[in-house]
Amino acid sequence: MSRVFLLIVACLIAVLASACVSAKYAFPTAGELEGSGRFDARQLESLEAGRVLAVVECSDCHRMYWPAEYSAEEWPGILATMGRRASLTEEEIADLELYFTVVAADSFDASREIGAR
Numbered sequence: 557m558s559r560v561f562l563l564i565v566a567c568l569i570a571v572l573a574s575a576c577v578s579a580k581y582a583f584p585t586a587g588e589l590e591g592s593g594r595f596d597a598r599q600l601e602s603l604e605a606g607r608v609l610a611v612v613e614c615s616d617c618h619r620m621y622w623p624a625e626y627s628a629e630e631w632p633g634i635l636a637t638m639g640r641r642a643s644l645t646e647e648e649i650a651d652l653e654l655y656f657t658v659v660a661a662d663s664f665d666a667s668r669e670i671g672a673r
Contacts, residue, residue, distance in 0.1 A: 583607055583623070584659060599654065606655025609648055617642065623656045624663035631656040 586604035589595065595603065614621070626634060632653050639649035 583611060584662075589658065589662075602651045602654050603658065605648075606651035606653070609644070609652050610655060613642065613644070613648075614638070614652075623659035626656075626660060628657040628661040631660055 585607065586595075586600045589603055590600055611620075623631075635649055635653050635656060639652065644652070
């Protein structure tokens with residue numbers, strides 16, 4: 557299958573999944589993360605690649621693990637182990653790590669802000 561087709565399928569799955577769940581259980585797009593102004597073009601590209609890998613590749617073997625299920629500190633070790641088991645490249649693992657650590661940290665911050673209200 558072509559990468560474009562996989563990207564379209566991944567986006568459709570993510571849109572459908574995120575429409576039914578709270579922010580804690582979502583896979584935000586790079587465009588949604590871009591609004592913070594924290595990332596350069598290369599990082600945004602890596603974030604989107606990590607998101608697509610999570611939706612397409614990771615869920616091919618097991619259930620979807622939401623970024624907020626683990627802390628930003630826990631994800632690197634998890635992804636290194638699982639990336640090797642899935643025969644992912646170092647670049648793919650790095651893309652996944654960036655995506656999961658950023659979204660996990662943002663989810664933690666958002667839940668802390670909601671709890672403070």
